[in-house]
Amino acid sequence: MTIQFNEETFRDDYTFRNSDWAIKRFPFPFHEDSYMYSVNMEQHQGGPAGSVFEKRFDVDEHYVAEMKDRALVLAEDPLRCQSLPHMTLAGWDLLELIMVSKSEDYPDLFELHRDGNNWHWINRPMGIEQKFVFMDESTLPYGPMEYITRQAQGDFCVLDQRDDNLWMDAGMVTTQADWSLDFDIGMNFFEWHAPVPKAHEMGIFVRALKFLLNIQQGMPARRLNWTMTVNPLLDTSPENYHKWGVQKTTLTPENLGAKQHLRVELQTFFRLPRSNALVFPIRCYLISLEDLVTVPKWGRRLHRVIRDLPVELATYKGFIDNRPMILDYLAQHDDGLPTSDGIWPDLATEPPLSPS
């Protein structure tokens, strides 16, 4: 299909909206009526047609607007994009991966022509045409990682692999769930995850690291993660927390359905060929609760998940104070009927909400 790119904002007047298409393909993260941490990895080798899992790097109606928001964040704070000196080769690897994937997966939107090291890149949605020499930084307006990730939705962490660990040595991070690349750069896998409660004791990170260290070229993996965000604010950074934190207090029972968003991260993992680095794209999808409950199964399930979530996790995810109000809203969309297994909306088979 041809994508109609939205004109919308993720700040100030928050004109962000999901179309019906975007709602139905939303990556709902709960495959059952409860949630606990797990190393929920699967192969990232496509998925159902039209789903966010189908392509290597999903492009949707928010693409152009998200890239404008990223440019605003970077203009305000260039430290959101950093690459330690030894990571430039991995940046070229990433540029190649994204350009090749997008031009193959979306030939009507992106073109890549290669004649030896002379490359010609065309990005139609953003109106960019660039001729450059692959591996020659002086032929691009930014370093290779920054250049390509200004044209790709989601955050990108580029992880060096050494000493049986992964090191956060480069990244483009402007749509993060409250963590700072500037602070975490140079940390290893356990250090940058240090603030996450419970998961260390459960052995989650030891198992996840073992899995990630063994990811091979051409065998990418993926998982979903989630949190809650008030307003469709992409840049929930610690850097700006003193500005956006107060928005959490603006929820009322009347505006909650429109303002409270479920924030889902599609995390993918690709081995990079020359550097042996691992790139970890973290793609953020937002959906308001009032849109989410138009899928009856998701309304029922989200109520049960949020209701039964351990206090520690609700606190870490930053919505403990608003949980009672969120539950009052979601309870109206849970009639107690059983739900089908898996994350899909199952609109044809799941019953509509019973009248109370």
Added chain:
Amino acid sequence: MSKFQFPESIKSRPVWGTLEPRAGKAHLMVADSEGAEALLDLAQADATLMARAHVIYIPRETGESYTVRLKELGAAQFYVGPSYEAAVPRLRRTLSDAHMGLQVYLTGTEGLMGQAMREAIEAGIPHSAIQTEHRGSIARRMQCVHCKGITDDVITDPFVCAHCGLNLFVRDHYSRRHAAYQGVCIDAEDPGNVPEPVRLYS
């Protein structure tokens, strides 16, 4: 007694050790304040180290309390500096001149050890050749995540950022590259509601 037992914490928080004499042709010892006591203990454990040692000592508020005793250890090079910042050019020069096998001993406050550790790592000294021992103040070097300014010697939680003036709470999340813990606005969700500062670990 200048030793403090830090409670167990998250995985990014540094864990400090106890200095032990190691075999080596050269020994670089960097200390501030009560870190002097750890160097005195080290020299007592193996007095032969000192003939091959370069001591960089910043007494800070301890003044003359330790300098005479440290000097009497007979280090090959003994330097007393007025501040860590003043000692940095000397430290960098020493590290850049270092040969394989240099043993590094860092002791005193967390801020001193963290910053000197960063210099040593950047100079290519392997982790395995660097030892640490905390002594003295438990104050922290904090980075404000909002303005990026560093506030040294933070002893209360919350505290006021010396640069932007926000009220920050003290996290245990630590960056070796910044040699600092992270400070985050405490009243972002309820502006003006700042709890009374409490001394760290009290």
